[in-house]
Amino acid sequence: MIKREADAMIHRHSLGGLCLAALLGLNACTPTVQVAAPSEPITINLNIKLDADVRLKLEKTATNDIKENPEVF
Incomplete structure (x- = not known):
């Protein structure tokens, strides 16, 4: 026993x-997750959206100008 x-x-x-x-x-x-700040500043490139927005506005303006003054064009 x-x-x-x-x-x-x-x-x-x-x-x-x-x-x-x-x-x-x-x-x-x-797993270990480490969060650290980047050494370089973060840049966000918005040129494409702004460029497309400007083109759209210019196209609308040009269309309106052609409708208002068809004899000039």
Whole structure:
């Protein structure tokens, strides 16, 4: 009976140690996210949208001018 109790205690301790080792191993595999400010300023290029907007306005203005003064064009 004493041997069974000793075996059960060893089994519990080894199982607990195995679970602890597994948890530590899984914790070591978790990814780390680091957030850092960029060394250069962030630039956003809006030239394309502005260029398209200006072209659209000029086209509307030209269409209106042609309708108002057809003899000039």
